[in-house]
Amino acid sequence: MDQSFLLMLSNLLHLHNSLDPTTSLLSDTLSSTTTVAGASVGTSSASPTSLLTSSSAAPLLFFTIASVLSYIASSKPSSSSSAANTSTPPPSSSSNAVAASDYSVSAFRALSTEHIWSLEAPLRDAQWRSLYGLSYPVFTTVVDKLKPLITPSNLSLPCDYAVAMVLSRLAHGFSAKTLATRYSLEPYLISKITNMVTRLLATRLYPEFIKIPVSRRRLIETTQAFEELTSLPNMCGAIDGSPIKLHKLQRDQKLAGSYKCRYGFPSVLLQVVADHKKIFWDVCVKAPGGTEDANHFRDSLLYNRFTSGDIVWEKVFNVRGHHVRPYIVGDWCYPMMSFLLTPFSPNGMGTPAQNLFDGMLMKGRSVVVEAIGLLKGRWKILQDLNIGLNHAPQTIVACCVLHNLCQIAREPEPELWKEPDESGPPPRLLDSEKSFYYFGENLRQALAEDLHQRLSSR
Structure with a gap:
């Protein structure tokens, strides 16, 4: 039980005994002598019925206050627990950036699989072009053609996310360092993924889309x-x-x-x-x-x-x-x-x-x-x-x-x-x-x- 609640209960007992010394609410558990105002008084047993039917208002007042304090005490652990959670140090800045970033895998997943389908096609494709330089259907075409070629490389990122990242670099001219900050990845990994995707486009997809x-x-x-x-x-x-x-x-x-x-x-x-x-x-x-x-x-x-x-x-x-x-x-x-x-x-x-x-x-x-x-x-x-x-x-x-x-x-x-x-x-x-x-x-x-x-x- 909470120490502050025990202290309040003890003070309340002293207050109760000073108002009505004929009863003691802790007699069942203490079976001892309680000293009030410097005098020794024998304790007697008091049932809940006697508390409620006592001629003095003190027992009823005590019972009401104790019930309120008990309720507060029972709800205190959850609030303290949430306070403890609030006071817990936040995760590292890098993981925080990944979770909150608009360019994280989770954000990309939400945009491409959930939010994207709630938009009208013209608005959806305009948003996709502003990010990746082409509409969503054309983007999925690129991903579908590259996915079987990228999968064997054991890339640490989802295929569609990696392709989107490279397209955003090509469409906006971002450097590897800029994308590394934006996507919370290392610059060397950005360069590696860019080289892999562009090589596949230039070699494997070239014969299909560039023909005499x-x-x-x-x-x-x-x-x-x-x-x-x-x-x-x-x-x-x-x-x-x-x-x-x-x-x-x-x-x-x-x-x-x-x-x-x-x-x-x-x-x-x-x-x-x-x-x-x-x-x-x-x-x-x-x-x-x-x-x-x-x-x-x-x-x-x-x-x-x-x-x-x-x-x-x-x-x-x-x-x-x-x-x-x-x-x-x-x-x-x-x-x-x-x-x-x-x-x-x-x-x-x-x-x-x-x-x-x-x-x-x-x-x-x-x-x-x-x-x-x-x-x-x-x-x-x-x-x-x-x-x-x-x-x-x-x-x-x-x-x-x-x-x-x-x-x-x-x-x-x-x-x-x-x-x-x-x-x-x-x-x-x-x-x-x-x-x-x-x-x-x-x-x-x-x-x-x-x-x-x-x-x-x-």
Whole structure:
């Protein structure tokens, strides 16, 4: 029994005996003599009935007060217990942060499995895009495709949580250190998970979502769409390069010089070919930012496939006696080839037919410029890549795969990332390219004259 209650009860007994010395409530248990006001008085037994029927008000008053005190005493342990719990030192700050963080596994679980389904689809997907750069259905598609590949790695985090964490980094450009603080994880673990997920996207999912349009159905769809845009037949894609800025580079002057791009910052070079839907059907990241677009193209697998005849285009047009197979278009930084047509003049100094052709060709090329703008606008990490140089290429390719997923799913397009206009001299012609150049030059002239005649007669 509580010590303070015993003390109150003892004082109350003294008060009772002073008011009514004829009875003693503790006689049953004490069987001894109680001293009141300095006199010895013999104790007698008092039943509960005698207490209630006593002529004195003191027993009844005592009984009432004792009952109240007994009730208070019986409820005191629970209150003291809660007080003890309140006074218990809180858990460590790190565990507290994990429990309270909006980015904890439990919070993610609540958002993805409970709260997410209580929202209307547009609101749900808008919230998901703000966090991870894509809608919830597209996110689940990515997780479903990566889960069988991630599970064997014995990752210490749930697969969907790890993918969400990497997507948030790609979408917002967070560094590993920033995410480590936000997710209450070690920076090395953030980097490890980022490298694993981006590697799987860039290698295992690449063949599924980045494909050359060789099938007849897709080729016809692509060339017809480009013809509606440009009035040029059999155009199947547009090529361009873009420097991906590196957040920092090793302090090596020789290395820094090769990675410094035409805009003055260290970078690696991205080369993409896009179709009319701004979907990439070829991606290459093999060169430092200081490399010319033409040289990067010549070093790519796509160039080797074109020049070796590995890509078989079944659709062929005849224009003024020339067989026009599907071709891609690029600006004057690329070599003129039979499979890659470039403008006659970068400054509009050609004939009317040539200038008209150049305008239409650049209209077709605009899709790849917009595609790169969408890529960098949607995955902001590509605006200032805070990844180690060894893992930069796979991170860039992974973002291209995710870009295609978003375009295929018709995700809302973000604000375009705008790059400065390109400038530079046309590339020199290699001896091995002369036959491709002459055939391409004749083909380009035939297309320009045919285009001018068709549009002039309307």
